[in-house]
Amino acid sequence: MTRGGGHRNGTPRTGAAGHGARAARRLAATALAGVLACAGCTAPGGDADLTGPGRAGELRVLAGSELADLEPVLERAAEATGVTVHMEYAGTLDGVQQILGGQTDQRYDAVWFASNRYLNLYAEARTALREETAVMASPVALGVTEDAAAGLGWGDGTEVTWSDIAEAAADGDLAYGMSSPAASNSGFSALVGVASALADTGTALETSDIDEVAPELRAFFSGQELTAGSSGWLAEEFARRSASGDAGLAGLVNYESVLLSLNASGRLDRPLTIVRPADGTVTADYPLSLLDSATDEVAESYRVLVDHLLSAEVQREILQETHRRPMNPEALGEAGLPSVTELPFPTRAETVDRLIAAYFDEIRKPARTVYVLDASISMQGERIEALRAAMETLTGGDDSVSGRFQRFYGRERVTLLPFDGAVRPAVDHELSEEPDPATLDAIRSEVDALELGDGTAAYDAVAEAYRLLEAEDRGDAAESFTSIVLLTDGEVNTGRTFAELRDETHARLPAGLRDVPVFTVLFGEGDAAEMTELAELTGGRTFDARSDSLDAAFREIRGYQ
Template sequence: MRRLLRQGFAAVLLSAFGACAGPQLDFVIASGSENRTLEPIVQDFCRARRVICRFDYQGSLDIGLALSNEPPAFDAVWPANAIWIELFDRDKRVRDLTPIARSPVILGLRRSKAEALGWIGRPVATSDIVEAVRDKNVSYLASSATQSNSGAGAYLAMLSAALGSPDAITLADLRTPGMQDTVKTLLSGTARTAGSSAWLADLYFKSLEGGTAYDGMWNYEAVLAETNAELKRRGAEPLYAIYPSDGVAAANSPLGFVDRGKGVPARNFFDALQKHLLSAEIQTRLVALGRRPAVGEARGAVPDPSWNYDPSRLVALIRMPEPTVVRAALDLYQEALRRPSLTVYCLDFSGSMGGPGEDELKKAMRFVLSHEEASRVLVQNGPADRIAVIPFDSRVRGVTRGSGSTADAPALIRAVESNDATGGTNIYACAKAGLQEIRDTPDTGRYLPAIVLMTDGRSENYQQDFLDAWRNAGADIPVFGVTFGDADKTQLDTLADATRARVFDGRTSLQEAFRAVRGYN
């Protein structure tokens, strides 16, 4: 009897210890940035299961590419659309990829702009948008079609509308006469681009804070709802929702499992999480957050006629093409149809870059300037792009110019590789030279300009001198920073904030940092 009592007491102790013990599983989810507002729902579930859940927010392309790593650094993927998994998951690592919620990619325009165009309270076709762009009556923000799903969705819908067919796009369709001109016109209306739908919304807010406003942006219906909620809080003008009558693409936010050897606990947790997110209770909560449910109508959604928002309305959806067609369409976008870029690369060759830093920089630039290498991850330049390479230390060493054509790439690469690391650091002298380079480029207005400033050190401080020159230029020229080594991120952050840009961390991989910045230009 005493033995039984002792065993029972021990069992109670073990049970109590287990209940008080910390989390037994660490679970990483590679997620699109549009899911940030959904993370609290997942974290509540994780805490209830005593699991540490970490979100690794990445672009849609990044999630697909990361599946080639051995082993992957995450236990689940939650991209905006399954096409990015289909394109890059060659080893079929992702299992049970299942849609969780839907959100169409639509155009949000400042209400005053929509009124001026006569688009309030009536159907708007893609042809209406083409006409407005052609007449220079509208421009917009849009994420990169090759780096972000919202950009890809807007672009594929443009292709479908230009073809005027309800069928899925084929490889032959991409060569249809007149189609490319129509889509090129639509993409020429892009005022700024980005590699993330969430950052695109941040860019819109930054422009307001700076005293100007973009006409609008292509983004998810759900992101526009979040944006308008914040605009209302600020007392600012809302974005009016334009649902192109000839079809839109929609994100379906699929959640899939990646087995990286954590065994049954990880698999069981994933199954439970997926089931939880698809439950009636959570689907209702997702609708309240501006999403459409994975299946069926958005019952209980609250429309807002003031900006034409109604997630329960039926929208015409395009049929998604086969993965091979999507890949061909994205190459066509990158090389021929998007608004061409005008990029100045300011490259730090100061003495502290000697050795591994210099080698890494040269390798990264060979990658970004080589059509064959860059095309593997959809960041290749096109013949219409313009590029300037400016190596610097405490002074500007010279400028080498070229196009994005394969013929110009060797000279641009030689201009990088002919440099050795020596001297001090003055990032502002190079940035100012880059600004002048952009201003001196003929027909500057047809390009998306940017300065990419890569440094590993702390610069002599001529910041105000550069910012005065930037303001006097009167143009929307972002200065993106790429850090390396012990770079003073504060200086780069200040330039990025002032010019509505961002800073990329190149300390782990300069090549990956340069690839990421290409999605923003």
């Protein structure tokens, strides 16, 4: 197979892998937990003034959430350089949209994502950057359990291609997790890399290549059993399932650094075998990028910080603490990570957008979602309007770079299950593969027409959602990404208690249904402790709409469906 026209990448991106106990302890506290930092959180320099020009000695950075594990490095950098970094976190596509919309001007001085490749496809975004410096690197790879690797004949040193992985997935020999390409750069990079390698043209992927390679992509993604909105949460969920004895999920497509960090964390019975596909991959190079709107004083602080981060000592710290490859050759050390072939990245935004759309609408398994929605009187006013605005986004009302992939997807089955003091009748909608404005309009209209009533029987409604799913042909459960979304803004005062839902309803469900995640939304006066426990019980996640908008929470949930 032609190796995509890529080049052997063996110098700055090959480094020693520090696996000491100190690194493992720090990893457990930062890399696997810190990456779950929410959008809008500010660290490590505390609250920053996000209005007006920046100030010398400070750098306000819009960053990918995975970079939360660099906070200890940045805290030490502030002591060494006098430059305090204020990090706010967002997804890559959301960050690109903020740059295109001018929302970063006078709010941030720099952006720091896993890659600027998608950003650079837009001329307006390119001109918004004054300087960019790659600080570290991590290629996308596949981690496979030792048993699965042995069964597939993928031992150390074995050349494995993306085609080999696709064949194993299609044969039912490999089930894996991968993050959403619309929410996480690791999933985005993986999708681009797999498509480019399977197209095997020797040049950058073109829009015309996507339909031709679609059958092979369907084979590859037939093995995807878990999706997520972040590479960190994906690793957390893989570790949780491994600890619970779930042997069904045997692989994880993620950054090499996340896989190495997971191995070093001690949370797995046996370390993952890391497969770096021989036909190439896409590498994150983490460019710290100064915005053109930054003041000259801030630009000088940026350069001081960059020089510090690229010093051999700090590069070694980054390698040891995050397992990302150093860009400074002096930090490589004696041992090295294998070199990788870098696949060419598409040169047109429309190619990437078409690939992402095809992934959701045509290629991967469809989503199956039950929305359990509070229609109690406490939702009156701004709260019900916030729900309607969120549903406007999900039904295609936002055509921005980030919003266009947060809509309901082709082939997705959506159930609306409203409740007040009683559970109301469920309404099902199934979208076609092609654009389906009539169904989207119907979903939007139903939420717009919700009438509010007395009482809050949220846990009865969740039990009904499980009943609906159980009544379906669960033989198809493995053929969809099934989830429940629960929104309630007040105290549950009617019907089942949380304890009854947990101990009587959930505990008695068939195994397949017990694993259906419930994504809970903290809103209004809802019980945060119970919502969090319900999400954790089911392998879901809690999203906070109390400090941010409900629209933002529903958008974020889409990365997990």
